[in-house]
Amino acid sequence: MNARTPDQEYLKSLTVLYVEDEEDAREQFTLFLRRIVGMLIVARDGAEGLEAYRTHHPHIIITDIQMPNMDGLTMAGEIRHSDRNVQILLLTAFEDVDYLKRSINIGVDKYVTKPVNGFQLHETLLECAHSLLAEEALQCAARTDHLTGIANRWEFINRFNTEKGRAERHGTPLSIIIADIDHFKSVNDTFGHNAGDRVLRSVANAISSSIRVEDACGRWGGEEFMLLLPDTNLDAAARVAEKLRQAVSELSIPWEGESIAVTLSMGVGQFRPGMTLDECIQPVDHALYRAKTGGRNRVELAAP
Ligand SMILES: [Mg+2]
Numbered sequence: 001m002n003a004r005t006p007d008q009e010y011l012k013s014l015t016v017l018y019v020e021d022e023e024d025a026r027e028q029f030t031l032f033l034r035r036i037v038g039m040l041i042v043a044r045d046g047a048e049g050l051e052a053y054r055t056h057h058p059h060i061i062i063t064d065i066q067m068p069n070m071d072g073l074t075m076a077g078e079i080r081h082s083d084r085n086v087q088i089l090l091l092t093a094f095e096d097v098d099y100l101k102r103s104i105n106i107g108v109d110k111y112v113t114k115p116v117n118g119f120q121l122h123e124t125l126l127e128c129a130h131s132l133l134a135e136e137a138l139q140c141a142a143r144t145d146h147l148t149g150i151a152n153r154w155e156f157i158n159r160f161n162t163e164k165g166r167a168e169r170h171g172t173p174l175s176i177i178i179a180d181i182d183h184f185k186s187v188n189d190t191f192g193h194n195a196g197d198r199v200l201r202s203v204a205n206a207i208s209s210s211i212r213v214e215d216a217c218g219r220w221g222g223e224e225f226m227l228l229l230p231d232t233n234l235d236a237a238a239r240v241a242e243k244l245r246q247a248v249s250e251l252s253i254p255w256e257g258e259s260i261a262v263t264l265s266m267g268v269g270q271f272r273p274g275m276t277l278d279e280c281i282q283p284v285d286h287a288l289y290r291a292k293t294g295g296r297n298r299v300e301l302a303a304p
Pocket of ligand 1: 020021022064065066067
């Protein structure tokens with residue numbers, strides 16, 4: 001059995017909408033497509049295709065041009081209007097300059113000429129999958145702190161706004177932890193900046209592996225991390241912080257034959273409805289400051 005390439009693997013996870021009015025072609029390629037894509041939706045004309053698009057939000061659309069009720073280009077134009085990301089693959093029966101012009105204006109991604117050759121269709125679908133995969137990687141990179149692999153500040157702010165909305169709508173608690181690595185400067189001074197980077201990665205990894213999937217953890221800047229805990233009140237958040245403090249204090253980070261130990265100081269606070277992120281952070285920052293001045297390697301709570 002041949003191993004699948006990443007693009008083939010990815011295509012196998014995608015939803016594809018296939019719109020074709022000719023019954024023979026439709027039946028033939030429905031069977032073919034079912035084997036190579038994740039989920040296949042089939043429609044018989046543009047109007048049906050548009051409806052199917054709205055229900056299933058496919059990643060890729062394969063469409064014929066000339067069809068009753070609504071032609072393929074009109075359907076594609078409607079869809080492209082609201083969806084920049086969907087890949088549109090046009091099946092063209094003949095080289096018609098007007099169709100080509102319209103399709104370029106609409107933003108059709110790929111073309112396959114009719115009569116459709118299965119091999120060529122498969123290759124073109126793999127190109128669509130590749131584009132989608134590259135776009136996903138790009139979006140992921142824009143949300144990620146490249147050093148530690150956790151969320152960056154921008155993504156953390158997005159998560160805060162999402163969770164703030166949810167907490168306000170449902171009246172559920174939401175807590176924040178700010179964690180700062182103690183004496184991080186002396187790690188850099190003693191072992192060098194590469195060691196400092198290793199410490200940041202190890203601490204980020206320790207934090208992200210000890211929280212729940214619904215929690216968010218981001219690098220706020222420098223040696224400071226921010227955590228967001230939905231459905232968690234101040235007391236429960238304090239227990240999470242204590243667990244993290246302990247986990248990080250037990251890390252022994254190997255570096256050039258030696259091992260580096262670090263600790264965290266943390267401030268913990270609970271969000272109140274109506275607060276902005278800054279208003280939420282300020283008392284937690286003060287609590288962090290008390291943890292620092294109180295001897296470090298400790299957790300302090302913001303006044304409720
Ligand atoms: Mg047709």
